[in-house]
Amino acid sequence: MGVTFLAGYSYHEQNLRISEGFQAIPASGPFSGLNSTYQTEWKGPWLGFELEGWVKKYQGFVRLEYHWADYYAEADWNLRDDFAHPVSFTHEADARGLVFGAGGNYQVHPDWLVGLNFDLQNWETGLGLDRTYFSDGSTIDTQLNVSKWRSWAANLAATYRFW
Structure with missing residues (x-):
């Protein structure tokens, strides 16, 4: 059994496109032309540890x-004529993230391992700044309440050891 202390700097980016609009309230159904974007960045230092064991x-x-x-985000709400384009609003805030990983490997050769790994991520901002840009050139600043990002991943791995 071994313990490894970890430190690093991470950069995560999300590039979301919103299309195929459907209005539910009031119930008017699908509408055309929706092609909005929301792009986020989560970046900063991190500390961690890994426990490892062999049988x-x-x-x-x-x-x-x-x-x-x-945390920084930009959005373009393309169907809003009163908003500026291509940047309709920005978000800025301090954030925290927790990443948990677990997995296993099997040694198929002295230098080769194959395995399966799982990761869970939970990120959340504190209060921040929501700046809206209008088509007339004006802006307004309001409070960003929270942004959250939760994700999971399952990965197949092949590892070659050089030592």
Whole structure:
């Protein structure tokens, strides 16, 4: 069993496109022309640790990371004529993230391992700045309450060891 302390800097980006609009309230149904975007960045330093153990040819590990992040987002709401384009509003806030990983590997050769890994991520901002840009050139600043990002991943891995 071994413990490894980890430190780093991470950068995560999301590029979302919103299309195929459907208005539910009031119930007027689908509408055309929706092609809005929302792009986010979560970046900053992190600390963590990994516990690793071997039983014969099997390796297992768990990893935990804590992230301090700067959050920034830009959006273009293309159907709003009163908003500026291509940037209709921006968001800025301090954020925190927690990443948990676990997995296992099997040693198929002295230098090769194959495995399966799982990651769970939970990110959230504190209060921040929501700046709206209008088509007449004016802006208004309001409070950004919160932005959240939760995700998971499952990965197949092949690892070659050089030592």
